[in-house]
Structure formats: C-alpha cells, structure tokens
Amino acid sequence: MTNPSSVLEDESGMDDRPVVERPKHGLFERLYTGTGGFQIVAKRRMYYAISLAFVVIAVVSIGVRGFTLGIDFAGGTRIQVPVSAGVTTSSVADEYAKVLGHSPVSTQQIGNGTSASIEVRSDTLTDAQSQKLQTALVDTFHPKDAQGNISRKAISIAEISSTWGDQITHKAGWALFWFVLLTMVYIAIRFERDMAFASIASLFFNLIVTAGLYSLVGFEVTPAAVIGLLTILGYVLYDNVVVFDKVEENTRGVLHRNNRTYAEYANLAANQTLMRSINTTIIGILPIVGMLVIAVWLLGVGTLKDLALVQLVGMIVGAYSSIFFAVPLLVSIKEKWGPVAEHTRKVKAKRAASAKARATAAAAERAESARVKAQGPVDMPEPRMTDAGAPVPGSRPAGKRPKRRS
Numbered sequence: 001m002t003n004p005s006s007v008l009e010d011e012s013g014m015d016d017r018p019v020v021e022r023p024k025h026g027l028f029e030r031l032y033t034g035t036g037g038f039q040i041v042a043k044r045r046m047y048y049a050i051s052l053a054f055v056v057i058a059v060v061s062i063g064v065r066g067f068t069l070g071i072d073f074a075g076g077t078r079i080q081v082p083v084s085a086g087v088t089t090s091s092v093a094d095e096y097a098k099v100l101g102h103s104p105v106s107t108q109q110i111g112n113g114t115s116a117s118i119e120v121r122s123d124t125l126t127d128a129q130s131q132k133l134q135t136a137l138v139d140t141f142h143p144k145d146a147q148g149n150i151s152r153k154a155i156s157i158a159e160i161s162s163t164w165g166d167q168i169t170h171k172a173g174w175a176l177f178w179f180v181l182l183t184m185v186y187i188a189i190r191f192e193r194d195m196a197f198a199s200i201a202s203l204f205f206n207l208i209v210t211a212g213l214y215s216l217v218g219f220e221v222t223p224a225a226v227i228g229l230l231t232i233l234g235y236v237l238y239d240n241v242v243v244f245d246k247v248e249e250n251t252r253g254v255l256h257r258n259n260r261t262y263a264e265y266a267n268l269a270a271n272q273t274l275m276r277s278i279n280t281t282i283i284g285i286l287p288i289v290g291m292l293v294i295a296v297w298l299l300g301v302g303t304l305k306d307l308a309l310v311q312l313v314g315m316i317v318g319a320y321s322s323i324f325f326a327v328p329l330l331v332s333i334k335e336k337w338g339p340v341a342e343h344t345r346k347v348k349a350k351r352a353a354s355a356k357a358r359a360t361a362a363a364a365e366r367a368e369s370a371r372v373k374a375q376g377p378v379d380m381p382e383p384r385m386t387d388a389g390a391p392v393p394g395s396r397p398a399g400k401r402p403k404r405r406s
Contacts, residue, residue: 038274041267043326049323051205052307065215065354068304070222071160073169076105076390077125079133080156082143083109083116090151092118099136100129106220129158172226179230180207183237191244194333199240202326209321210314223305232314235284239322243273247327255339261347262340270327273296281319288312 039046071078081092093107104122108248125133134155138142143154183203188196210229214221246269254262291308 006126038271040270041263041328041331047324054209058208061212061216067221068218070220072198072223075160077122078158081118082154094100095140097135116230195244198326198330204323206318210319212312219357222306225310226311228307246273255343261344264336266331270323284315328401373402
C-alpha cells in the first residue's frame with residue numbers, strides 16, 4: 001500500500017499531468033492512504049457556497065430569533081422541589097402552569113438519588129406569586145425535609161436579579177473577547193501572514209455557526225455553554241495548527257518546482273490530515289456523548305448537559321472548517337497575488353505547452369499512418385540467388401526499386 005509520506009518524493013519525477021489524473025480508488029482507501037484522492041481545493045467554490053449558506057442561516061437566526069438566555073444571564077426565579085413519589089418534571093410543570101396561568105421557561109431534574117430535585121426556571125415572580133406557587137406545591141406534593149416531615153421550607157424559591165445576569169453577560173463577553181484576541185496573536189506569530197488570516201477566518205466561522213445553531217435550535221445559553229465555547233475554540237486552533245503544519249511541509253520550496261502547483265500540494269496536505277481530523281473528532285465526541293448520557297439520563301445535571309452540547313456542536317463544525325474552509329481559503333489568498341500566483345501561472349503554462357506538443361506529435365503520427373496506409377503495399381522482387389539457393393551477398397532485388405519514403 002502506498003505510504004502517504006512518500007507521495008511528494010514519488011511525484012517529483014513524474015510528468016506534468018495534474019494530480020487529478022490519479023487512478024480512482026475506493027472511498028475508504030483514499031481516506032486511509034491520504035494520497036490526494038479528494039479534490040477539496042479544486043472544488044473550493046462548492047465548499048465556499050456551503051460555508052456561506054451556514055453563515056447566512058446563522059446570522060439570520062441570531063438576528064431574528066436571538067438567543068434563549070439562561071436564568072443566570074436573563075434573571076428570573078428558580079424553584080426547586082425535592083423528588084418523591086409522584087414528583088416528576090411534567091407534574092411540577094403542570095402544577096406551575098395551573099397556578100400561574102403560563103408555562104415555566106424550563107423544567108429539569110438535577111441530582112440523583114435522595115438528593116434529586118426538580119428545578120423550575122421562570123420569569124421573575126412577585127412575592128405574591130411565589131407564595132401562591134409554594135403553597136400549591138406543598139399541598140400537591142407534600143415535600144419533606146431531612147427529618148421526613150412535611151415542610152414548606154423543603155421547596156426552595158430563589159430570585160436572580162437581571163442586574164446580576166447583566167454582570168455575568170458582561171464578564172462572559174469580555175472573557176470571549178480576550179480569548180479570541182490572544183488566539184489571534186498566537187496564530188499571527190505561529191503562522192505566516194496568509195495562514196494566520198485563513199486560520200482567524202476559520203475561527204470566526206466556527207464561532208458564528210455554533211452560535212447560530214444554538215439560536216436556531218433554541219438551546220439555552222448558560223455560563224457552562226460559554227465555557228464550552230471557549231474550549232472548542234481551543235480545539236479549532238489545534239486542528240488548524242495540524243492541518244497548516246502539513247501544508248507548510250508540503251509546500252516548502254514549491255516555487256523552485258514546476259511539476260505541481262501550490263493548490264495541488266495544499267490539497268494533498270488536506271487529504272493527508274483528513275483521516276486524522278475525522279479520528280480526532282470521533283474520539284473527542286465519544287466522551288461528550290457519554291457526558292450527555294450521564295448528565296441527562298443518570299444524574300440530571302443541567303450544567304454538564306449545557307457544557308456537552310456546545311462542545312458537540314463546536315467540534316463537528318471545527319472539523320469541517322479546518323479542512324473544507326481554512327485550506328481552500330488559504331489557497332485562494334495565495335493564488336490571488338504574490339509569487340505563488342506567478343508560480344501557478346508558470347506551471348499551468350508549462351502544462352499547456354506540453355499538452356500542445358503531445359497533441360501535435362499525436363496528430364503528426366496519425367497523418368503519417370494515414371499516408372502510409374493510402375500508398376498501399378509495395379511489391380518487392382525476389383533477390384538473386386546462388387547455386388546453393390542462398391541470396392547473393394550484397395545483391396539488390398531485380399526489377400524496379402521500391403520508392404523511397406520521404
């Protein structure tokens with residue numbers, strides 16, 4: 001099986017045929033070998049269109065629907081009811097709606113075992129509404145305290161002011177700003193200019209699409225979701241470093257070689273890191289899925305669910321952006337101006353000249369073959385023979401000489 005690391009060396013002595021003329025292989029073989037079978041850069045217009053569609057949908061959703069802010073950001077009232085016989089998320093939500101005339105913002109179970117409780121989040125309630133709801137919940141579910149006695153205090157009602165939520169939102173925004181700024185500085189130092197620009201664009205693409213999906217689906221934005229978003233930005237940065245390191249390795253000295261363009265070497269790098277990105281994403285997603293299962297089905301911990309959701313979405317978007325957006329964008333920037341653009345023109349001109357020369361030679365060969373065929377076969381007289389029956393050495397055939405081909 002072909003070793004992907006030796007592909008560039010093997011190609012150095014090849015003719016001027018482009019990479020796209022490789023023999024066709026199966027999907028999994030191309031993924032495993034990474035020998036440039038997927039034309040990612042060549043089809044970059046298609047991937048630009050897909051990426052643009054993602055961004056447009058995300059921006060429209062953010063502008064029209066906005067975000068579903070958690071109680072920590074928007075403020076409101078949080079009610080907790082201990083889990084006992086007959087106490088479920090649906091029964092508590094129904095009781096809330098019956099008493100106050102509207103449904104709560106969210107209802108979920110948190111904790112497990114004897115410490116489990118049903119948490120209800122709603123808009124800010126007045127003191128009268130809180131007292132009325134607490135009384136109704138006590139009469140319906142008979143909550144018990146630690147000593148096993150029915151107690152009104154077993155139901156916890158806490159008010160979270162919008163001022164505190166604004167402070168949390170302000171701090172989260174600044175944390176996101178500084179993280180992105182420091183990431184951009186690192187990328188600018190780590191990569192050369194064009195790679196830094198493509199990587200930063202990929203970072204913002206990941207931010208916008210992940211935020212847009214949260215807005216579109218209606219996932220609740222909590223402090224845990226913001227922390228998860230910062231985490232996946234680190235993952236996107238890691239994936240970009242891996243991919244661009246391979247691009248840098250493949251394209252080193254490309255201006256002194258005329259058998260391949262920068263785009264073809266970059267496409268080969270994307271193929272060589274594609275399987276690695278897929279494996280990294282799958283391995284990263286598995287514990288996140290496990291976290292979701294534990295958080296939702298076993299523990300009912302809302303914080304874990306919020307953290308896992310944003311990481312799941314962000315890692316998938318990040319894997320796409322590092323291969324199918326960042327690399328094509330880098331090639332487009334390189335081929336727009338500078339020495340790479342001139343090198344690409346030279347390689348394409350050389351290929352065009354070689355193709356024209358091959359076409360001319362093939363046409364001449366076909367013309368010669370047709371002319372010879374039109375002349376027909378030439379009769380050759382028998383040569384003079386000796387008494388022993390052998391041709392006379394140096395003798396020419398008797399009769400007319402055949403016409404010499406010009």
